[in-house]
Amino acid sequence: MNPPGLSQASQAWQDAQLALMALQVDPVRLGGIWLRASHGPVRDNWLALLKASTLKTFRVPGQVDDERLLGGMDLAATLQSGRVIHQPGLLAQAHGGVIVLPMAERLPSKVAAHIAQAQDCGQVHATHAHITSQAQFSVIALDESEEDEACAAQGLTERLGLWLDLRDVSMAQSDATLEALGQVERQEAMALLERMETSPEQVEALCQTAWALGVDSLRAPLMALRLACVCAALEGRDAVEPSDLQLAARLVLGPRATRMPAQPDEDQEPPPPEQPEEPPPEEEPQNEPPEPPPEDEQEPEPPQEALEDVLLAAAIASLPPKLLDRLLMGKASTKAAHGLGNSGQAKTSKLRGRPLTPRPGKPSAGARLHVLATLVNAAPKQRIRQNAPGSGRVVIRSDDFHVQRYAQQTPSCLIFALDASGSAAQHRLAEAKGAVELLLQQSYARRDSVCVIGFRLAGAQVLLPPTRSLVRAKRALSGLPGGGGTPLASGIQAALLQAQMLHRAGSTPMLVILSDGRANVSLAGTGGRVQAREDAQAWAQQWRLSGYPSLWIDTAPQPEPQAQTLANVMGANYFPMPYVQAQRMACVVQDLTAQTRRT
Template sequence: MDRLRLALLLNAVSPQVGGVLVRGEKGTAKSTMVRALAGLLPDIAVVDGCRFACDPAAPDPQCPDGPHTGASGSGRRPTSLVELPVGVSEDRVVGSLDLERALAEGVKAYEPGLLAAAHRGVLYIDEVNLLHDHLVDLLLDAAAMGRSYVEREGVSVRHASRFLLVGTMNPEEGELRPQLLDRFGLTVEIAATREPQERAEVVRRRLAHDADPAAFAARWAAEERALAARIVAARELLPQVELSDTALRQITAVCAAFEVDGLRADIVMARTAVALAAWAGRTQVLAEDVRTAAELALPHRRRRNPFDAPGLDESKLDETLEQFADRDPDDGPEDDGPEGGPDGPGGGGGAPADRADGPADGASAAPEPDSTPGTAGSAPAGEHSPVAADQPYRTRLLQVPGTGEGVQGRRSRARTESGGHTVRAARPTGALQRLHLTATLTAAAPHQLARGRRTGQPLALRRDDFRQQVREGREGNLVLFVVDASGSMAARQRMSAVKGAVLSLLMDAYQRRDKIGMISFRGGSAELLLPPTSSVEAGAARLQQLPTGGRTPLAAGLLRAHETLRVERLRDPLRRPLVVLVTDGRATGSRAALDDARRAAVLLAATGAASVVVDCESGPVRLGLAGELASLLHGPAVRLDELRADSVASLVQTLTASRPSARSSQKAA
């Protein structure tokens, strides 16, 4: 936990570093570490009576509780730690306006939200990767601008909202949106120690705390006071720390060498290196500070797709730091610094770059594992070893028909509380959220004379006049992949293409904020490889390891899909499923086996789940069994080459045309 502790303390010294994202397995005390930070932060000066924690030395001129004149009193209070729950509403985050009072009485009644409470403090989000997209957008705006805005039909409130953003997440439950990922200054990967003595000490301290919390706190009070005093001393030293031209060249060279997007990484690294020097009690940034800053600021910015694991090539980092140490930027490639180059006399400056380029070509040329049954190191007889997937590509959009009410996402049409566009107006069933101004005025206009309104008087509004917006946007779905891994699919070239197609669909599911699940069927049974989850990264790992071979228990695969959807519907009833069956349609065995597969398809279709069949049949003779399955499932059959977004083949993007029963059920609903 040393690296996490350091990252949190650096942000305490210099909040401009930009916060910390903590990635780690469950049960590793991520939340405990973050909550402990608040007790170490120094108190802040605030304007008395200000709900927005304005600094008396520089009050916010747009503060809703202002203007704060020089006569305003001031006091001090502890730095706040505000926790943002995953299921929080938008109004709770940004605050809420009483629209009824604003329209009827002209009173701007504003209740501050969590972004106001977090100003000049810490905003902590546990399970940040599960946060809904519209809340992520609000956080991005506040983090970028340092202000929060509430706009409702011409009534607006804005206030300062600068906070230290700290998030924790378990990567097994899904990844974070790239836009929010980049907003975290630093990232730390943690895991529970495997050392028995250290684990025993953790348990011992936890039991001691539970037995007597006050005595436990008193035991460590002196160390915490010393740590808090060190934070204050480092803050005071921070303005005196010098970032030399050499250190700055190293920072920018490292960011360029690792090809990070934009310049935010350079700025974060510079601030982190300065904070490291101040924390060590120095006024000069050293090469070791730059290296540590790179290890904290760059790993999460190196991801190129959702299946890449964050991390840095340490040898490449060291070579870049050495190459740009203590030399003038106008010099040639040779290192003329006083300590000499790493290659010795006559080594030349181009060697590090040559060495960095070497391993990549060799790694990419590794041979594929032998898939011949019975060979050494291969899969058991009758099976083929896993093969690598083809390169993923952008796929066509597959949607669930109708209009849902699920979690906000980017796949299928849905009624949403935020985002999207307004489709109609309706009477509010609870508190008025999003006023439909035109509909409200239209409803109130015919009654003005009866209510005694005269010319020049305010509009006479009553509760029954108010209308709110009904908005339509996009939802995330449960995409359940049912993959045929039998012997008829086991031809190496074809299975590589099939895995490439599924991998492409997995990437599409990540971008559209779907949950995914994966079933494979081969031999004599079907297996749930991946229970429904938001971790597309886990789905890609299961896919890469999928072996093939054996018989084709098609009916078992469809029945397993039916059971998986039944259980998931109990857990998440609003999330609509999309079944993606990847097969050539052949059911091994007698005619009875094919009849069983047909009955299983009819049973799955009866649940109302939308389906699409990816037809993997190849060769000059086609039996058309996948097309027959698609008809029974009330969905289209799509050939592998039709999945590409740039394909010239016509792919129907919605499934409504082939599912009349689904349209009927939607009308009935």
């Protein structure tokens, strides 16, 4: 299907062109394209191909309001005519076309939910009016997120059949054009697609491949089968061949993989089939030649490679990067609704922030009246309320009042609780210092702060109050000594008190604790492993009740059951890391922050 010997970047660019050709043939049932690419000439070249295609595109900004997106009432025409005049929204206008979402990684979850619902139902319900319009469209989500940032929302990307990544494609490679497909015209390909034939074995092979890669959604094999049909139609065939299925598995199933496929055990050979006992041979005349064996007993031909094995090999070639690290974190797929630039969690405000949809309410207690929403709610009722028709006055009552609402992003703070005891210092202390410094360098763009707590000897100490100053962090970490006992309960207690103080101040606390779980100093500062373990479990349970997110990094030479047990009690993500690396630890913590912002 594609020329051999292509580099990975060149293959990605050819896949991007093929995805655009396939979307022109069957845009609705393929769902759309999730394009991960930085703003630059490569993405501009692909968008130029999109503009030159037959697809009708509609650009939807991320901060679009509900009425513009879903449709609603034309206020001026309604007040003038005295009856409700409907104004279609962007989703209804895009019926039969393509919606382009710039900066999809920052798309608000509410807008993504509206688009996903319209894709599932094929229709959209307008606001302030009982009107339903058809809305069958595909979506192109332009994602500019980097490796250390959260990407587009899972509820949106799951419905997009083709996942593309052009971040490694150079400008010279993006000048190449695809000539392997597109041998027929679009109308002819659509006609072939209507009578396309597939076999149950091909459907079963795609489902087996999806199961082996850990793809749980049934949308993925359905869209993979649809893409295989489109590829066959583009080549002028009315039946799907194995090469079409391989291409579909590589483009649709491979990027969605959430686990490494199981490898067969080569040491265990299948037992040989039991041979039936043969009766003693009878005496035959010497002159007669032996009779040939019947056709049923002929030696079978060597079996060909199973179709699901071929598709699995094709899908493995496009597994997402850093899959193993995501599996260890317990988050296998790339899912996010907000980028890392949105610091902390969102909360509703009455005075400042990003505008939200107005809600019914009275303008009191600091809430401001939303004049336009109030008029929209009162306009359909004017014919009933006006005593003198044609007077030109708009009658507004208290039940028409709508108030303004805003959403604010609260700042977040990463609390590092470092085990600086004698058994732990030689394993992780230096690497933990390096990880904190790496995270501080990135906290300026995210508006995050970092707090460092060290626990050793008989208690815990706040080494670094919440700050974004890299100089203060280096100075505090450089003076952190190692050695002594492990007062784990004191460390968790200090982290919880610090988190509660941050929460009262309006921040979102997140804990990253580095310890092997071998507590040997109780909360009172005395020795005794049994009491120290009980105190640690008690404070771990207190942390779980607080509901704050947390991550436990176990950097013992061998993963410790005590650490995993305490992580489960805390409700923390457990990450064994016997050989600590500062850069890898920073990536894991960034995954935790992205997961927290999604929730």
